Amino acid sequence: MAEQAIKVENLVKHFGKDESLVRVIEGADFQVDKGELVALIAPSGAGKTTLLMMIGCVEEPTSGTIWLGDEKVYDNAWLTKETRKIRREKIGFIFQAHYLIPFLNVIENVTLVPQTNGVSKAEAEKDAMALLDYFDIADKAHSMSSQLSGGQNQRVAIARALANKPQIILADEPTAALDLTRSVSVVKMLKKIAIDQDVAIIMVTHDEAMLPLCDRILKIEDKKVVSQAVPENTKMI
Amino acid sequence: MINLAQKDVKHTLGKFLVTAMGVGMLLGIVLIMIGVYRGMIVDAQVLLNDIKADLWVVQEDTLGPFAEASRIHDDFKDTLRVIDGIKSAEALTFQNIQLPQKPQPIRVVAMGFDPLGTIDPINPERIVQGHGLEREHYEIVVTDTTGFKLGDRIPLLRHSYKVVGVTHGTVSSGGDPLVYISLKDAQELQFSYSNNRIRNDRARGFKNSEVLMVNTVVAKVKPGYDVNAVAKEIKRFKYKSVYTAAEQKWILTKNLVKKASKQIGMFTGILIIVSTIIIALIIYTMTLEKMKEIAIMKLIGIPNSMIIKMIAQETLLLGFLAFIFANIFSHLIYGKFPKRVVLEIPDAWMLFIVVIIASILASLVGIKKVINADPSSAIGG
Known part of the structure; x- marks a missing residue:
C-alpha cells in the first residue's frame, strides 16, 4: 500500500476581510502518496501557487489541516513555529528558472541545505556528488552556475531540491521556460525521481502535453481542488 | 558550514574592493582632518619647545x-x-x-x-x-x-x-x-x-x-x-603680563586652537555620519541586489540567522577594508599638504572603533530588509 506524503483536509484560504475578502481556496481535500508525480493545473490566478505555498509551509492557510508524511503540521494554525525547519527537512523546491545561488558553485548550492541541517561537509558532499552523478553533471561540481547551460542549471536545481532527502517536492512550472523536447525530458526525470527516491511530487503546469507523463491531476475548479485521473484521450508524447 | 559572506565577496571581489576603496578614501579624509588638527597642536609647540624659555613677559x-x-x-x-x-x-x-x-x-x-x-x-x-x-x-x-x-x-x-x-x-x-x-x-x-x-x-x-x-x-x-x-x-x-612655559603652551594649544579644533571636530563628525550613511546605502543596495537569492534561501529553509550573518559579516568586512584603505590613502597623501599633518596610531584605532560601530549600524538596514523578505516572492518568476 502506498505511503501518504501529503494529506490536505478542508483547506481554506482567504485573503483580506469584510468587503475586500477574496476567497481563493474553499475546502481542498486530497492526498498525494510517495512515488507519485501529480500535476496541479488551473487557469492563471486560480490559486495554484497559493496552494503550493500552503503545502510548502510558506503561506498560512485560513483553516483546515495539512499532514506532511505522518506529521500533522497545520490544524487551523501552524503546529510548530519552525515552519522553515519543516521546509528544510521535508520539502524540496523546484522553480520556473533554476534560481541557484549565483555566488555558490554547483556542489555548494547542492550541499547548502543538508549542511544547514547539520550534515557534515564531507557527508553532504558525498551525497551531492552521487546526486550530480545521477544527473550526469558530476564533472561540473565546482563550476559556477554562470558557466553552465540552462539545462545543466535546471538539473543542478533538481539535485538541490533532492539534497535534503525530502518526502515531497513542490515544482512551480519547472517546464515553463523550456521547449517541448526539454520539457518532456525534465518531467520524465521528475517521474523517475519520484519512483527512485520515493518522493511525492506536485508539479504546477500550464502545459497539457506534460499531463500524460503524470500519475494524476489535481485541478482547481470553482475554488475546490478536484483529483482526476489522466484523461485517456490525452496524446502520449 | 558554508560561509555565505566569504562566497559572495569572492564572487564580486572587484566590485567589493572598489567600493571599500571609495569608502576608504572618505575615511582617509577623516584621518587627514584629525591629522591637520594634530599638526596644528604640534606646530603651535615647535617654537615654544625650541626656545625653552621658562617665562614669557608680554604687554x-x-x-x-x-x-x-x-x-x-x-x-x-x-x-x-x-x-x-x-x-x-x-x-x-x-x-x-x-x-x-x-x-x-x-x-x-x-x-x-x-x-x-x-x-x-x-x-x-x-x-x-x-x-x-x-x-x-x-x-x-x-x-x-x-x-x-x-x-x-x-x-x-x-x-x-x-x-x-x-x-x-x-x-x-x-x-x-x-x-x-x-x-x-x-x-x-x-x-x-x-x-x-x-x-x-x-x-x-x-x-x-x-x-x-x-x-x-x-x-x-x-x-x-x-x-x-x-x-x-x-x-x-x-x-607686565607673565606666562610660564606651561601657561604659554595652554594659550597656544588650547586657547588659540580651540575654535579650529571645534571646526575640525564638526567636519570630522559630519564626515563620519556621511560615511555611515554611505556604508548603509551600499549595504542596502547590496542586499537589494540579492533579494531574489535571499527569498530563495528563506524558501528552501535557510534560517534568518545565517542570512543575517552574511549581511553583517560583509558589512564588517567592508568597514574593515575601508579602514585599511583609509590608512593607506591618508599615508600616501598627508605629506602633500602645505601645513603639517600628523597621523597618530591612537587616532587610527579610534577611527577603527567608530567604523566598526558605523558598520554595525549600517548592517541593520540590510538585516531589516532580510527579515522582511517574503520567501513566496521566489515563486512565480
Missing part, C-alpha cells in the same frame, strides 16, 4: 605675541636680568614678512633675536645646512620649505640678507615657515619706513620711537627657584 593684559599684539620695550630684558631668580633674559620679535621668491613671494614669520645674546631660539638639531646667526646684521636662517639655499641673498627693505643656515621643520605657531634674523634687523624691518614717510612724519612732528619695541621678553629661571613665584614677582612690580 600688560595681553595674552602675548601668539594671541594678540604685544609691545614692550626691548630694554626690559635688562630689568628682568637683575630680578632675583632670573638666569637670563632676551627680547624677541615676531612679524610676518614676504620673501621674494619665484613664481610668487612666500609669506613667512620672521623671528628676531639677539645672535650674541644668552638665549638662542634656534634648535641646533633642526639646522640641516650652515649654522645659526653669528652677526648682528644682514644674516638670515631660513627653513627648507621656503626654497632658499645656503648662500642665497634675499633683498628685504633696503638691505640684502645672506642665507647662513637652513633648518628643517621650523614653523611659526600658526604653521607658517619660520625664518630667523637678528633683533636689530627685525626692529628695522618692523619700524623703518620709506624716506617719503619719514619726511612726512618729521613735518608732522612725529618721532619714530617704536624702533626700540619688541613683542616679548623671554627669560630662563635659575635652578632651585620656583618659576611661578618669579612670575608672580614680575607681574606684581613691573606691570
Whole structure:
C-alpha cells in the first residue's frame, strides 16, 4: 500500500476581510502518496501557487489541516513555529528558472541545505556528488552556475531540491521556460525521481502535453481542488 | 558550514574592493582632518619647545605675541636680568614678512633675536645646512620649505640678507615657515619706513620711537627657584603680563586652537555620519541586489540567522577594508599638504572603533530588509 506524503483536509484560504475578502481556496481535500508525480493545473490566478505555498509551509492557510508524511503540521494554525525547519527537512523546491545561488558553485548550492541541517561537509558532499552523478553533471561540481547551460542549471536545481532527502517536492512550472523536447525530458526525470527516491511530487503546469507523463491531476475548479485521473484521450508524447 | 559572506565577496571581489576603496578614501579624509588638527597642536609647540624659555613677559593684559599684539620695550630684558631668580633674559620679535621668491613671494614669520645674546631660539638639531646667526646684521636662517639655499641673498627693505643656515621643520605657531634674523634687523624691518614717510612724519612732528619695541621678553629661571613665584614677582612690580612655559603652551594649544579644533571636530563628525550613511546605502543596495537569492534561501529553509550573518559579516568586512584603505590613502597623501599633518596610531584605532560601530549600524538596514523578505516572492518568476 502506498505511503501518504501529503494529506490536505478542508483547506481554506482567504485573503483580506469584510468587503475586500477574496476567497481563493474553499475546502481542498486530497492526498498525494510517495512515488507519485501529480500535476496541479488551473487557469492563471486560480490559486495554484497559493496552494503550493500552503503545502510548502510558506503561506498560512485560513483553516483546515495539512499532514506532511505522518506529521500533522497545520490544524487551523501552524503546529510548530519552525515552519522553515519543516521546509528544510521535508520539502524540496523546484522553480520556473533554476534560481541557484549565483555566488555558490554547483556542489555548494547542492550541499547548502543538508549542511544547514547539520550534515557534515564531507557527508553532504558525498551525497551531492552521487546526486550530480545521477544527473550526469558530476564533472561540473565546482563550476559556477554562470558557466553552465540552462539545462545543466535546471538539473543542478533538481539535485538541490533532492539534497535534503525530502518526502515531497513542490515544482512551480519547472517546464515553463523550456521547449517541448526539454520539457518532456525534465518531467520524465521528475517521474523517475519520484519512483527512485520515493518522493511525492506536485508539479504546477500550464502545459497539457506534460499531463500524460503524470500519475494524476489535481485541478482547481470553482475554488475546490478536484483529483482526476489522466484523461485517456490525452496524446502520449 | 558554508560561509555565505566569504562566497559572495569572492564572487564580486572587484566590485567589493572598489567600493571599500571609495569608502576608504572618505575615511582617509577623516584621518587627514584629525591629522591637520594634530599638526596644528604640534606646530603651535615647535617654537615654544625650541626656545625653552621658562617665562614669557608680554604687554600688560595681553595674552602675548601668539594671541594678540604685544609691545614692550626691548630694554626690559635688562630689568628682568637683575630680578632675583632670573638666569637670563632676551627680547624677541615676531612679524610676518614676504620673501621674494619665484613664481610668487612666500609669506613667512620672521623671528628676531639677539645672535650674541644668552638665549638662542634656534634648535641646533633642526639646522640641516650652515649654522645659526653669528652677526648682528644682514644674516638670515631660513627653513627648507621656503626654497632658499645656503648662500642665497634675499633683498628685504633696503638691505640684502645672506642665507647662513637652513633648518628643517621650523614653523611659526600658526604653521607658517619660520625664518630667523637678528633683533636689530627685525626692529628695522618692523619700524623703518620709506624716506617719503619719514619726511612726512618729521613735518608732522612725529618721532619714530617704536624702533626700540619688541613683542616679548623671554627669560630662563635659575635652578632651585620656583618659576611661578618669579612670575608672580614680575607681574606684581613691573606691570607686565607673565606666562610660564606651561601657561604659554595652554594659550597656544588650547586657547588659540580651540575654535579650529571645534571646526575640525564638526567636519570630522559630519564626515563620519556621511560615511555611515554611505556604508548603509551600499549595504542596502547590496542586499537589494540579492533579494531574489535571499527569498530563495528563506524558501528552501535557510534560517534568518545565517542570512543575517552574511549581511553583517560583509558589512564588517567592508568597514574593515575601508579602514585599511583609509590608512593607506591618508599615508600616501598627508605629506602633500602645505601645513603639517600628523597621523597618530591612537587616532587610527579610534577611527577603527567608530567604523566598526558605523558598520554595525549600517548592517541593520540590510538585516531589516532580510527579515522582511517574503520567501513566496521566489515563486512565480
